[in-house]
Amino acid sequence: MRKSALGRTFCWAVSCIFTVNGWADTFSAEQRLEAIRKNLVEATIEGPLEVRSTQWIDGSGKLREIASFKTGMEVRGIRVLAYGKDEMGDPQVKTQLNSKPISNRPDCKSPIANQLTVYHHLALEVTRAPHMSAKQLYQVQQIEQNLRVFLNAATNNTKLWKLSNRVPARNPYEQAMTGRGEQHIPMRLKLHFSPDIEDYVAARTFTIQWEMKDMLGNLVLISSQQNVTLDTQDPSLTPKALSPVVMAQLNAVSLMMTRSIENKLSCLPPKFQVLQVQANQFRVAGGQSSGIKVGDQMVVVNPDYVPARLFEPKALDKMVMAEVTAVSGFYADLKQTAGPKLSEVASYVAIPNLP
Known part of the structure; x- marks a missing residue:
């Protein structure tokens, strides 16, 4: 041939x-x-x-x-x-x-x-690693909530893509009862939070694995991960709000994610x-x-x-x-x-x- x-x-x-x-x-x-x-x-x-x-x-x-x-x-x-x-x-x-x-x-x-005037629509999908302690789960929720704030702020400053925080239904029954059509949003931004395995003892570092997926073509367009390290705290105390240093880390992660998303979606209709x-x-x-x-x-x-x-x-x-x-x-x-x-x-x- x-x-x-x-x-x-x-x-x-x-x-x-x-x-x-x-x-x-x-x-x-x-x-x-x-x-x-x-x-x-x-x-x-x-x-x-x-x-x-x-x-x-x-x-x-x-x-x-x-x-x-x-x-x-x-x-x-x-x-x-x-x-x-x-x-x-x-x-x-x-x-x-x-x-x-x-x-x-x-x-x-x-x-x-x-x-x-028509833009890319991304549904945000968040998962967490199983078997985390109550303290770890609370810290992950802090990281997730603040990262959402940064991502939503970024999507408000672009004409190229918008982020939907409405989570797609987990099964057909839930979709039939509560869904409005969000299961057909063509793009998914998937975030997965887990403790960093190399810092398991100190339990201060968490890994954010994320990917952007085209659901129509079943294609992963971007796949990456970043680590966020929290401040050292007395384990006997209730976890505090995230410090400015940690917030700066999350802001940097958000900027990196949004730039990658912009670069990829600007190449696609x-x-x-x-x-x-x-x-x-x-x-x-x-x-x-x-x-x-x-x-x-x-x-x-x-x-x-x-x-x-x-x-x-x-x-x-x-x-x-x-x-x-x-x-x-x-x-x-x-x-x-x-x-x-x-x-x-x-x-x-x-x-x-x-x-």
């Missing part, structure tokens, strides 16, 4: 923000979608492309060959600068692409990331799972808690095909445009405005496309 890679693997710039000229008002949603499709294909051809070729000799002795194409691009979005028409009168778009190597992930922030497909109506797992509003435009795609398998037959048939018609805390209803009818059994995600 032969395998050749054309170009390098790149990240492709994100969420569709229109800075359009007069043509935009004259184009229908179907024409805009078709123009974006053409531009997507052109950008993919010019960018990284992997060609896999397999050769074999059949039973009659003839040489056979089959080739497949796969793009290494990752859809971070497309910025449409202007609409127009080509010499044949067909709609076309002028776009701005941001092609940076995936290996440079910390620097791949989209230039339009801070302009988005907010995306929401499509929960229901009925005719030309969709329900997505994202609502007011993710900044979605009535009238917002979204591109609905099958992530298994677009863009990785873009050159397969009818791959672009799995891409439509839709508009938000109703929104609640954790859900939004969309109506399709352009594109073919989608299968009700496939999996789709909705990506904001902000006019």
